[in-house]
Amino acid sequence: MSELDAFESWAGHFLAKLEAPARRAALRDIARELRRSQQARIAQQKKPDGTAYEARKPRPKKHLRDKAGRVKRKAMFAKLRQARYLRTENDAMSLAVGFAGRIARVARVHQLGEHARVAPRGPEYKYPARVLLGFTDDDREMIRNLLLMHVVK
Template sequence: MMDELGALEKWAGGMLAQLSPAARRTAMRDVARELRRSQQARIASQRNPDESAYEPRKARAAKRGKKLREKKGRIKRAAMFAKLRTGRFLKIEADASGLAIGFAGRVARLARIHQFGETERVAPGGPEYRYPARVLLGFTDTDREMIRDRLLRHLTQSA
């Protein structure tokens, strides 16, 4: 991912340097907002940046021979990371020198565990589990095209 960022910075850096600081800040904020929207939509659709599906959650085991749920009906399997992808936690920072998109606060640790597939305790004092890598933040081909288009739009408007 760092190679992608370096290539993008090299491509856009020279052109963005021609803009005034206020115009650069506006361009960065516009790109950051749109990039956050696309990341939120991709996380909601449970897809990695390479368009592969997230590995599904592991089924919970029943305790002491009982069924996990004895009521009629089904257990609703809600989408993962529903709160994590909200604007409250998925923050953007944009200024004239660049932009950043990431998770804020204590959820950043949870996001890192899933992003890189790290090992963590399931509950305090509970067993450890190696979570599968579910890439929350990353560039798709559509994201790259959107960044290019947004930057070119700002460059042509200011010229």
């Protein structure tokens, strides 16, 4: 049994004790906080295990030098982490945090490290895997705390 399955069965036990409206409210709060933590981690350019994303490949002929000797690097996924794209869904039985619309393809390519075109009709490139969504130990602790808070209410 994986760690996530064990955590899911533990949380399911507590969620079963709640009535449907209270369960929906608990899952909504958990989804909201989970989205916030994912957004913050993406802004820090870190994977769920705490390691940094692989650096963006340098682009030629693009004002790379900001000051003498330093290469300018912009943060990746600036728009991807906005609530407009990083969506939450929940009902009385489940919750989901993920990307919606056309941006989901971009997120999937980076999450799994797939091949994709750099631009329409452009060259294909194998993107390194940059895990955007995942659970950290802090996320699990936050879910436990929120769930226990809703059960105690």
